[in-house]
Amino acid sequence: xxxxxxxxxxxxxxxxxxxxxxxxxxxxxxxxxxxxxxxxxxxxxxxxxxxxxxxxxxxxxxxxxxxxxxxxxxxxxxxxxxxxxxxxxxxxxxxxxxxxxxxxxxxxxxxxxxxxxxxxxxxxxxxxxxxxxxxxxxxxxxxxxxxxxxxxxxxxxxxxxxxxxxxxxxxxxxxxxxxxxxxxxxxxxxxxxxxxxxxxxxxxxxxxxxxxxxxxxxxxxxxxxxxxxxxxxxxxxxxxxxxxxxxxxxxxxxxxxxxxxxxxxxxxxxxxxxxxxxxxxxxxxxxxxxxxxxxxxxxxxxxxxxxxxxxxxxxxxxxxxxxxxxxxxxxxxxxxxxxxxxxxxxxxxxxxxxxxxxxxxxxxxxxxxxxxxxxxxxxxxxxxxxxxxxxxxxxxxxxxxxxxxxxxxxxxxxxxxxxxxxxxxxxxxxxxxxxxxxxxxxxxxxxxxxxxxxxxxxxxxxxxxxx
Amino acid sequence: xxxxxxxxxxxxxxxxxxxxxxxxxxxxxxxxxxxxxxxxxxxxxxxxxxxxxxxxxxxxxxxxxxxxxxxxxxxxxxxxxxxxxxxxxxxxxxxxxxxxxxxxxxxxxxxxxxxxxxxxxxxxxxxxxxxxxxxxxxxxxxxxxxxxxxxxxxxxxxxxxxxxxxxxxxxxxxxxxxxxxxxxxxxxxxxxxxxxxxxxxxxxxxxxxxxxxxxxxxxxxxxxxxxxxxxxxxxxxxxxxxxxxxxxxxxxxx
Numbered sequence: 001x002x003x004x005x006x007x008x009x010x011x012x013x014x015x016x017x018x019x020x021x022x023x024x025x026x027x028x029x030x031x032x033x034x035x036x037x038x039x040x041x042x043x044x045x046x047x048x049x050x051x052x053x054x055x056x057x058x059x060x061x062x063x064x065x066x067x068x069x070x071x072x073x074x075x076x077x078x079x080x081x082x083x084x085x086x087x088x089x090x091x092x093x094x095x096x097x098x099x100x101x102x103x104x105x106x107x108x109x110x111x112x113x114x115x116x117x118x119x120x121x122x123x124x125x126x127x128x129x130x131x132x133x134x135x136x137x138x139x140x141x142x143x144x145x146x147x148x149x150x151x152x153x154x155x156x157x158x159x160x161x162x163x164x165x166x167x168x169x170x171x172x173x174x175x176x177x178x179x180x181x182x183x184x185x186x187x188x189x190x191x192x193x194x195x196x197x198x199x200x201x202x203x204x205x206x207x208x209x210x211x212x213x214x215x216x217x218x219x220x221x222x223x224x225x226x227x228x229x230x231x232x233x234x235x236x237x238x239x240x241x242x243x244x245x246x247x248x249x250x251x252x253x254x255x256x257x258x259x260x261x262x263x264x265x266x267x268x269x270x271x272x273x274x275x276x277x278x279x280x281x282x283x284x285x286x287x288x289x290x291x292x293x294x295x296x297x298x299x300x301x302x303x304x305x306x307x308x309x310x311x312x313x314x315x316x317x318x319x320x321x322x323x324x325x326x327x328x329x330x331x332x333x334x335x336x337x338x339x340x341x342x343x344x345x346x347x348x349x350x351x352x353x354x355x356x357x358x359x360x361x362x363x364x365x366x367x368x369x370x371x372x373x374x375x376x377x378x379x380x381x382x383x384x385x386x387x388x389x390x391x392x393x394x395x396x397x398x399x400x401x402x403x404x405x406x407x408x409x410x411x412x413x414x415x416x417x418x419x420x421x422x423x424x425x426x427x428x429x430x431x432x433x434x435x436x437x438x439x440x441x442x443x444x445x446x447x448x449x450x451x452x453x454x455x456x457x458x459x460x461x462x463x464x465x466x467x
Numbered sequence: 468x469x470x471x472x473x474x475x476x477x478x479x480x481x482x483x484x485x486x487x488x489x490x491x492x493x494x495x496x497x498x499x500x501x502x503x504x505x506x507x508x509x510x511x512x513x514x515x516x517x518x519x520x521x522x523x524x525x526x527x528x529x530x531x532x533x534x535x536x537x538x539x540x541x542x543x544x545x546x547x548x549x550x551x552x553x554x555x556x557x558x559x560x561x562x563x564x565x566x567x568x569x570x571x572x573x574x575x576x577x578x579x580x581x582x583x584x585x586x587x588x589x590x591x592x593x594x595x596x597x598x599x600x601x602x603x604x605x606x607x608x609x610x611x612x613x614x615x616x617x618x619x620x621x622x623x624x625x626x627x628x629x630x631x632x633x634x635x636x637x638x639x640x641x642x643x644x645x646x647x648x649x650x651x652x653x654x655x656x657x658x659x660x661x662x663x664x665x666x667x668x669x670x671x672x673x674x675x676x677x678x679x680x681x682x683x684x685x686x687x688x689x690x691x692x693x694x695x696x697x698x699x700x701x702x703x704x705x706x707x708x709x710x711x712x713x714x715x716x717x718x719x720x721x
Contacts, residue, residue: 320595324547324573327593331575331586339576343559343569355559360573370560372694378536378561379529382554406523411657412667437667441655442523464558465524467533467565467655467670467691 008039012101041067051100057251057293058091060206069114074106080210080293088124098255108132111188115143115162132189137163144184150177162188205243205298207231214253214290218282221250221291225278228296229271242267242304248278250285251293258285263337265328266361267302273326277333328360345370349419351380351463374417375435377445377464384447384461391448391460397434401446403462408438416448435466443467485681487513491622494542500700501674505649506681510538513622514648515615517606519629521654521673525637528602528630530672532557533565533692534653535600535626540566540696542624543597549590551575551583552602566696571597580605584614591617591625598624604631604640611646650678656688671701 005024017030028034048064055062061073074087081087088104095102105116107127112135116125119139127135136143139162142151154177159165165173165185174182186192207228215221225248236242244267250258262277274296328340338357346356347367354370370376389398397413415434431447438444443466450458485507493509495502502508510516520531539548548571550557555576559569575590577583580603590599591614599618606627618625627647631637656671670691676684689698 320546323593323595327549327589327596328573330589335575335577335582335586341574341576342572343574345559345569351558351560355569370563372564376560376564377529377558378532378565379527379556380558380561381556414666435667437658437670439657440522441657441671443529443655443667443670464561465527465529466561467530467672 005036007036008041053257054255055091056249056257057210057295058087060295060297065114069117071110077208078106080208084126085124088126092124107135109188109190110194111145111184112136112190114145115139115188119143133166136188137161137166141165144181144188146177146181146184150181153177205232205235205239205241205301206295207235208293208295210293211291214287214292216287216290221282221285221287221294222275222279224294225282225296226271226275228294229275232296232298233269233271233274236269236298236301236304239301240303240305241298241301242269243274243298243300244302245298245300246274246277247297247299249293249295249297250287250291251295252287253289253292256288260285261299262333263329264325265332265340265359266325267304268325268329269304270322273322273329276326277329280330281333325361351376351419375414375445375466377443377466379465380445381463384463387446387460387462389446389448389460395432397436397446398460401436401460401462403444408436408440408442408444410436411439412437419447431461433463487511487619491619491624494538494624497541497697498700500687501698504676504682504685505679510624511648512542512624513618515611515618515625515627515646517611517627517629517645517647517650519631519641519650519652521652521675524654525629525631528628530653530655531628531630531651533561534651534672534674534698535628536562536565536567537692537696537698538626539571539598539600540692544571546595546597547571547573548598548600549573549575549586549596550600550602551577551586551590553577553579553583564694565692566694584610587625587627588613588617591623592621594621594623596623598626600626600628602628602630604629604636606640606643606645608644608646615646615648645678647678648680649676649682651675652677672698674698 007018007020007022007024007027009020010018014031018027024036027036044067045064048067048070052062052064052070055070055072059072059074059077063071065071074084078084078087081090084106088106092102092104103117103120103123105113105120105125105127107113107116108129109132112127112132115136116127116139119142141154141159141162141164144162154160157176159168162185170182173185183192187194209224209228215224228248232243243264245263246261248260248262252258260278260281264273264277268274332339340360341357342360343355344358344364345367346354348354385403387401387403389401391398395416397415398410400407400409402408413434413436416432419431419433429449431449433445433447436444436446444462445464445466447461447463448458449461450456488507488511491511491513493505493507493511495509505511518531518535519525520528524530548567550572552574553576555574557574559572562572563569575586577586583601583603584606587599587601590596606629611627614625614627629640631640652675654673656673658668658671672689672691673686674689675686676682678684688701690701692698
C-alpha cells in the first residue's frame with residue numbers, strides 16, 4: 001500500500017533472522033544475498049488444490065484448508081496402510097519425495113488434527129482415539145485457530161497452553177474471549193461437531209486397495225476391479241442401495257490419477273455387472289510405472305430391494321432383466337449416456353411431438369396409445385422438408401412433387417387429415433396431411449401449411465415415408 | 468477325390484445349419500408360398516438375415532423397416548428387440564401399426580456403421596432379446612460372419628437392414644458376399660386401386676428372396692403387413708427368376 005514490499009513466507013532455515021511481514025528492504029539488510037521471489041497467492045492456491053486432489057489416494061474426501069493446509073477424512077482408510085501411524089508416515093514421506101515439507105496429524109476431530117499438525121512435536125502425529133484432551137493439553141493456544149488478538153490476550157493473562165483453558169470455568173471463558181473461542185475449544189475436543197466431522201459418519205460407498213508393490217499387468221488390474229466390486233457391493237447391500245454412477249480411480253506411482261466413470265441404467269449391486277462396466281475400458285488406462293492404489297466409489301446410489309438385487313446374482317443364472325440392464329449399460333458406456341432409449345406415446349397431435357424418448361427401464365407407458373386408424377409412416381424425417389409441389393386444385397393433394405432432386409408423380413392419395421398445432425404454441429399453424437402414392441408405388445406423407453387465399457401462399461412439406 | 472471332399476464339407480455345413488435350425492427353430496410367415504421356399508418352413512432363428520429396400524427406398528429403408536417390424540411382431544412377442552441405427556428416423560407409431568409395440572423396441576443410437584455392428588454383436592450375446600436389428604450401409608464379410616456366429620451361439624436372430632446413401636455404395640454392396648442365411652429385397656409396387664373407391668388402399672410389395680442358404684431364390688407380390696405383422700401373398704411369381712438387379716439412377720448423397 002505504501003509501496004513497501006513485505007515478506008509473505010520464509011525458508012525455515014532463515015526463520016531465526018526473518019519473519020513473514022517484515023519489509024523486504026529490512027530483510028535484505030539482514031541477509032544481503034537474499035533470494036526474493038514474488039508471492040503468487042493464486043498460483044499457490046491452485047497448487048494446493050492440485051495437491052489435495054493428489055492426496056485422494058489417502059481419502060475419498062480431501063479439501064484445501066486456508067493457504068497451507070489440506071483436510072483429509074481418513075475414516076476407514078487406515079487399514080490399507082496397516083494403521084494410522086503408517087498412513088501418516090507414508091503421506092509425509094511421499095510428499096517429501098516430491099519436494100514438499102509437510103506435517104500431518106490424525107485425530108478424532110478436525111480441530112485437534114489441525115492443532116497437532118502445526119504444533120505437534122513430530123512430523124507425523126496420531127492422537128489415539130478418545131485421548132484428544134490429553135494430546136492437546138501441552139500445545140500453545142494459537143493451535144486452536146483463534147484470531148491473533150485473542151491469542152495475544154490469552155498469553156497476556158498467562159494462558160499459554162490449551163490445557164490452561166481446561167481449568168477455566170466456561171462462563172468466564174466465554175466472557176473474556178467470546179463465544180468463538182469457546183466454540184473452537186469445543187470443536188477441537190469433539191464437544192461440538194464441525195461440518196468436517198459429521199455426527200453420523202457418511203455411509204461407506206467405496207472400496208480401495210493399496211499395493212505395496214505397484215501393479216501394472218492388465219490381468220492384475222482386472223482382478224483388482226473384481227475384488228473392489230465385490231467389496232463395494234457388500235457395503236451397498238448393508239445399506240440397501242445399489243449404484244447408479246461409479247468412479248474408478250487409479251493412483252499412479254508418478255502421482256497421476258486416472259479416473260474412469262460409468263453409469264448404470266438401473267441401480268445395481270451385482271459385482272460382476274459393476275466390474276464389467278470398467279473391464280472393457282481398461283485398455284485406456286496406461287499404468288506407466290505402476291498403480292499404487294485403486295479405489296471404486298459409488299457416486300450416486302439408489303434404494304434397491306433385496307429381491308431385485310439378487311437377480312442375476314445366483315451362481316451364473318442371469319435373469320433376463322439383469323442381462324438386459326447389463327447390455328444397456330455396456331452400450332451407454334461405449335456410445336454415451338442416452339444412447340439407448342425407448343419411445344412412448346405422448347398426448348400431442350403433432351406427429352413429431354407424439355413420441356417421447358424414455359429411459360430403457362423407466363416405468364410407465366406414456367400417454368394414450370397412438371390411434372391405429374390413422375396412417376402413420378415408418379420413417380419420420382427429423383424436420384419436415386420443403387418440397388416443390390404442383391397442386392392445381394385447392395384443398396387437393398399435389399399431382400406432382402419434387403423431393404431431394406427427384407420428381408414423383410402422384411397416382412393416388414388419401415387425405416387430408418387436418419392436424420392443429422398445440423393451441424398454446426402459436427408458432428405451429430395447422431397442417432393438412434396427405435398420404436400419397438407415386439407411380440412406383442412409394443408412399444409419402446406430405447402436408448400443406450397455410451390455406452389457399454391466405455396471406456401467404458400455402459407451402460408443401462414432406463414429413464415421412466410409408467412402407 | 469477333391470470334389471468328394473467338397474461334397475462332404477457341404478453336407479457337413481448343411482448339417483450344422485440344420486442343427487442350429489433344429490435348436491433355435493424357425494419363424495413361419497404363415498403364408499405357405501413363402502414358407503415352402505424356406506428350409507425348415509420359415510425364417511431360420513439364431514441366424515443373420517439381410518433385408519434391403521428397392522429403388523428409391525434403398526436409402527429410406529421404409530418398406531424394409533415395415534417388413535422387419537412385421538416379422539418382429541410375431542417373433543418372441545414377450546421379449547424386446549434391439550434396433551441399432553445411426554440416424555433416428557424410425558417412427559414408433561408406424562412400427563406399432565405393423566404390430567411392433569413401442570415397449571418392445573429398444574433403440575440404440577450409434578455413431579457410424581462400425582459402432583452399429585459392435586452394438587449388434589453385443590446384443591446378440593443376450594438371449595433375453597428376441598432379435599437385433601442393425602441399420603448399416605457397409606457390412607464387411609468378416610463382420611457378417613461374426614454376427615452370424617454370435618446369433619447362432621445365443622439363438623437371437625440378427626437382421627441387417629441395409630441402407631445405402633449413394634449409388635456407388637449401393638452398387639458395391641449389392642453384389643458383396645455375405646454370411647447371411649437369407650438376403651431379401653422388399654420394394655414398393657403400385658397398389659391396385661379398387662374400382663370406384665378413392666384413396667390408396669393396402670400397399671403392395673415385391674418381396675425378392677435373392678439368396679437363401681439351403682434354398683432357392685424366389686419372389687412374390689405381397690400385400691403389406693397388417694396390424695398383426697402378417698403379409699399375404701397377392702401373386703406368386705416363383706416360376707420366374709428374380710428380376711436382374713435394376714440399375715436405376717440413384718440420387719447423390721445429401
